[in-house]
Amino acid sequence: TPAEVSVRRPAFAPDPFGEPREAMVQDHIVARGVEDEAVLAAMRRVPRHRFAPEVPPRRAYRDEPQPIGHGQTISQPYIVALMTERLGLEPDDRVLEVGTGSGYQAAILAEIVREVVTLEIIPALATQAAERLDDLGYTNITVLQGDGYYGHPSRAPFDAIIVTAAARHVPPPLVAQLRSGGHMVIPVGQMLWVQNLLLLEKDAAGEISTRNLASVRFVPLTGGH
Ligand code: SAM
Numbered sequence: 001t002p003a004e005v006s007v008r009r010p011a012f013a014p015d016p017f018g019e020p021r022e023a024m025v026q027d028h029i030v031a032r033g034v035e036d037e038a039v040l041a042a043m044r045r046v047p048r049h050r051f052a053p054e055v056p057p058r059r060a061y062r063d064e065p066q067p068i069g070h071g072q073t074i075s076q077p078y079i080v081a082l083m084t085e086r087l088g089l090e091p092d093d094r095v096l097e098v099g100t101g102s103g104y105q106a107a108i109l110a111e112i113v114r115e116v117v118t119l120e121i122i123p124a125l126a127t128q129a130a131e132r133l134d135d136l137g138y139t140n141i142t143v144l145q146g147d148g149y150y151g152h153p154s155r156a157p158f159d160a161i162i163v164t165a166a167a168r169h170v171p172p173p174l175v176a177q178l179r180s181g182g183h184m185v186i187p188v189g190q191m192l193w194v195q196n197l198l199l200l201e202k203d204a205a206g207e208i209s210t211r212n213l214a215s216v217r218f219v220p221l222t223g224g225h
Contacts, residue, residue: 009045010136011137012136015047015049023061024048032082034082039085039112042107042111045111052067052068052074052102068101068102069124072219074101074102080105082197087160087185088183089109091113091114092114094117094155095109095116095117095161096162097116097163098149098162099120100125102125103143107141110138113159116140117144120146123145126143126144147223148165149171149221150171151177153173153176153177156177157178157179157182158178160184161174163184165219166189166220168188168221180204181202182202184199184200187216195215196213196216199212199213
């Protein structure tokens with residue numbers, strides 16, 4: 001018998017934004033080809049407006065990035081859904097995210113998998129995201145402040161890794177921390193220009209295969225590396 005997996009999802013109180021949230025899912029995510037039911041359910045549940053307090057709540061449900069302070073953004077909903085789907089997640093997975101930002105992507109992941117570790121380089125954003133996720137009731141997300149280029153070796157290997165800032169190259173420490181058979185999704189390219197959203201898969205022998213999923217535009221991965 002398979003091991004029982006319980007992801008403790010918060011019980012959200014009803015909010016007045018169910019309608020724009022459903023429209024976001026239908027018009028921008030389902031309509032553009034995302035099919036994974038677990039991903040769609042997560043996008044329908046998580047109150048995105050709570051992660052973008054700097055804009056009017058309805059604006060948070062448009063298919064565009066929004067400012068979250070410190071020159072950073074919460075990513076466009078379609079890209080969040082696409083990246084999450086391509087990780088090929090299973091309920092028992094442990095996932096590493098680089099670039100916590102608002103914590104929204106971490107919440108989407110935490111709806112689907114057992115455990116999420118997320119790294120944010122800007123201390124104030126890390127603190128705010130940790131408080132927000134705690135307020136919302138997530139118990140399976142660890143927010144850590146630091147340079148995500150180096151990943152989090154003490155909790156490796158991870159079943160999946162998602163990087164939500166644009167790197168100039170795929171960080172070798174992250175490749176090392178991905179388990180065999182695991183997937184990584186990462187935007188790679190020159191800073192401030194259009195980047196390639198790459199899907200990496202590590203096979204049983206540790207070999208990496210890479211596919212280009214889309215052209216994207218992310219804020220740069222910073223840090224001293
Ligand atoms: N995933 C976020 C969300 O759901 O709100 C959006 C991420 S935002 C586009 C990119 C984030 O990556 C920013 O918060 C930025 O500070 C962070 N970042 C940039 N370089 C980093 C690094 N080396 N390590 C960790 N976080 C980094």
